[in-house]
Amino acid sequence: MNVFTLKYIFNTVKLLILILLLFSKTSFASDLTQLFSNLKNASDHEIAMKYEKKIWHYWHNDGSNEKNNAMMKKCLNYLDNGALKISLDCFITLKKIEKNWAEPINKIATIKFLLGDYDGSLKDIKLTLLKEPRHFGAIAGSVQINIILKKYDRAIKDLDRLKEIHPHISILSIRPFILKLLKNSSI
Secondary structure: OOOHHHHHHHHHHHHHHHHHHHHHHHHHHHHHHHHHHHOOOOOOOHHHHHHHHHHHHHHOOOOOOHHHHHHHHHHHHHHHHHHHOOOOOHHHHHHHHHHHHHHHHHHHHHHHHHOHHHHHHHHHHHHHHHHOOOOHHHHHHHHHHHHHHHOHHHHHHHHHHHHOOOOHHHHHHHHHHHOOOOOOOOO
């Protein structure tokens, strides 16, 4: 074989790999859309929780490569073990590497919430929702922060949005309580 033939074969293989990667990402996005549809139409809480778990698994493994998915697991491990500063730094690094991945940003919002930085958390929630508008975890976080900040009308709007995405999410049960707070705050 001459050099020209080898280059042609090499470029053809690269093109095939690229096509496969594009189709696999499209397939994953399609799978996620189906999971959200199943979540929305789940007949009960137990079934909905199975779909929720699958969606979280997808979000935690949606990096552009295995190295970044492994880094996500490392960051999650720090967070799970209460190492907030280390996990925050880890997720910030991952966010810089994976600019289109919503989950590192969502985790940054979570940590800021845990540290009491509610405004910072809300900013990161907005960024998360720009990348994944159906992110029920981010929206639920917004509900909690808006209750703390006594923005009850915003909390109700977020709950309404959540109900459209995840009708069985537990936080929806606090709606009557928030309505009562809203009513009492307007008196």
